[in-house]
Amino acid sequence: MPRAGLDRAAVIAAAAEVADERGFGQLTMGLVAERLGVRTPSLYKHVESLAALRQGLAALAMTELGDALRDATQGYAGRDALAAAARAMRSYLTEHPGRYAVTVGAVVDPELDAAGARVVESLAAVLRGYRIDPAEQTHALRTLRSTLHGFATLQTAHGFQWNADTDQSFEWLIDFLDRGLRRP
Amino acid sequence: MPRAGLDRAAVIAAAAEVADERGFGQLTMGLVAERLGVRTPSLYKHVESLAALRQGLAALAMTELGDALRDATQGYAGRDALAAAARAMRSYLTEHPGRYAVTVGAVVDPELDAAGARVVESLAAVLRGYRIDPAEQTHALRTLRSTLHGFATLQTAHGFQWNADTDQSFEWLIDFLDRGLRRP
DNA sequence: GCTTTTAGCTAACGACATTAGCTGAACCTG
DNA sequence: CAGGTTCAGCTAATGTCGTTAGCTAAAAGC
Structure with missing residues (x-):
C-alpha cells in the first residue's frame, strides 16, 4: 500500500x-x-466533505481569475486595460467553465471572499484609468463586473441562440463599456 | 387511495x-x-426523470421571464422601456432565484429555446426605441442581456461584497445602458 | 530499533434516483 | 348500471454516491 x-x-x-x-x-x-x-x-x-471541496475549488477559481486579471492589465491603462481585463476574464471563464461555475452559488467563506476582493481590486484598477466620480465608483465597478460575468456565463451556458460571431459581439461590448465609462 | x-x-x-x-x-x-x-x-x-423535471422547470422559468418582460415593457419606448425591462428582469430573478438558476446550465431543448427566443424578442423590442445600426443589433442585444443577467445572478449568488445600496447601483446601470445605447 | 502518527483501505449506512410490479380508482362501453 | 379497461399512485427493491468507523501499514520522530 x-x-x-x-x-x-x-x-x-x-x-x-x-x-x-x-x-x-x-x-x-x-x-x-x-x-x-x-x-x-x-x-x-x-x-471535510464534498461541500468543502466545492468551497475550496471556488476559492481556487476566484484566485486564479484574480491572478489572470492582474497579469493581463499589468502596465496598461484606460481602454487598453479595460480590453485586457475583459478578454482575460472571458478567456478564463471559457477555458475553465466548471471551475468558475462553482463560485456561483458558493456560500460566504473568508477565503473566497478574499479572492473575490482581489478580483474586484483588479477591476477597480481598470476603472482608475477613467475619470469617474468617486460616488459612482461602486456602481461602475458592479456594472463592469456584471457585464463581463454575464456575457461569459451566458456564452458558456446555452451560448447565444443565433450564430453571429461571438468574438465580434464581445469586442463591441468592450467598446460599449469604454465609451460609457469615458463620458459621465 | x-x-x-x-x-x-x-x-x-x-x-x-x-x-x-x-x-x-x-x-x-x-x-x-x-x-x-x-x-x-x-x-x-x-x-421521466429529475433531469427532465429540471428541463421543464427551466422552460417554465424562461417562459415566465418572457411574459414578465413583455408585460412590463408594454406601451413604453426608449429609456422607459429599457428601465421597465431591466427592473422586471431583476425582480423576476430575485423573486425566483432557484427557478432561474435551473436555466443556466440547462441543455439545449426546443421548449427552452422557444421560451428563450421570446425573452430575446422582448429585449429586441426595447432596442427598437434606440437608433441602432442594424449591423450592431445583435451585439447590442447580447450586451444588454449579458448585463442584466450578470447583475441579477451576481446579486442573488454571493451578493456584492460591500454594502452600498444595490438598488442604487442598478439604477445607475440602467442609466449607463441608456446613455450608451443612445449615442452615435 | 521502537514508538507514534496518520494516509489510505475495506466495510457499512443513509439519502436519493430510478425500475418493476401490484392495486384499486376513474373512466369507458354496452 | 354492470363489466371491463386504463392508469395514477403505492410498496418493494436496486444502484449510485456521500459519509463514517475502524483497521493496517507507511512514514516520521525518538
Whole structure:
C-alpha cells in the first residue's frame, strides 16, 4: 500500500480538472478519487466533505481569475486595460467553465471572499484609468463586473441562440463599456 | 387511495416552489413529492426523470421571464422601456432565484429555446426605441442581456461584497445602458 | 530499533434516483 | 348500471454516491 502523497491542494486541483472536463454537475468524490488513483474515502483525510471541496475549488477559481486579471492589465491603462481585463476574464471563464461555475452559488467563506476582493481590486484598477466620480465608483465597478460575468456565463451556458460571431459581439461590448465609462 | 389528480404541469409547479424556497441544489424528487402529498415514485408517471423535471422547470422559468418582460415593457419606448425591462428582469430573478438558476446550465431543448427566443424578442423590442445600426443589433442585444443577467445572478449568488445600496447601483446601470445605447 | 502518527483501505449506512410490479380508482362501453 | 379497461399512485427493491468507523501499514520522530 504505497502512499499517494496527497494533500488538500492536490485534491482540489484534481477536482478542478474534473469540473472543467465533465462539468460542474459531474463533480463527484468518486471521479476525483479515481483521477488521483485512490479510493473514495481516502479523500476525507484531506477535505471535510464534498461541500468543502466545492468551497475550496471556488476559492481556487476566484484566485486564479484574480491572478489572470492582474497579469493581463499589468502596465496598461484606460481602454487598453479595460480590453485586457475583459478578454482575460472571458478567456478564463471559457477555458475553465466548471471551475468558475462553482463560485456561483458558493456560500460566504473568508477565503473566497478574499479572492473575490482581489478580483474586484483588479477591476477597480481598470476603472482608475477613467475619470469617474468617486460616488459612482461602486456602481461602475458592479456594472463592469456584471457585464463581463454575464456575457461569459451566458456564452458558456446555452451560448447565444443565433450564430453571429461571438468574438465580434464581445469586442463591441468592450467598446460599449469604454465609451460609457469615458463620458459621465 | 384517493387520487391526487396530478399532471406534468402540477409537478413542475411544485418543483418551482421547492427550488425557490430551498434553493436549486435542494431540488429533489422527494421534496417535490412531499409537497404534492404523494410518494416519490408516483412522480415518474408525469416526468421521466429529475433531469427532465429540471428541463421543464427551466422552460417554465424562461417562459415566465418572457411574459414578465413583455408585460412590463408594454406601451413604453426608449429609456422607459429599457428601465421597465431591466427592473422586471431583476425582480423576476430575485423573486425566483432557484427557478432561474435551473436555466443556466440547462441543455439545449426546443421548449427552452422557444421560451428563450421570446425573452430575446422582448429585449429586441426595447432596442427598437434606440437608433441602432442594424449591423450592431445583435451585439447590442447580447450586451444588454449579458448585463442584466450578470447583475441579477451576481446579486442573488454571493451578493456584492460591500454594502452600498444595490438598488442604487442598478439604477445607475440602467442609466449607463441608456446613455450608451443612445449615442452615435 | 521502537514508538507514534496518520494516509489510505475495506466495510457499512443513509439519502436519493430510478425500475418493476401490484392495486384499486376513474373512466369507458354496452 | 354492470363489466371491463386504463392508469395514477403505492410498496418493494436496486444502484449510485456521500459519509463514517475502524483497521493496517507507511512514514516520521525518538
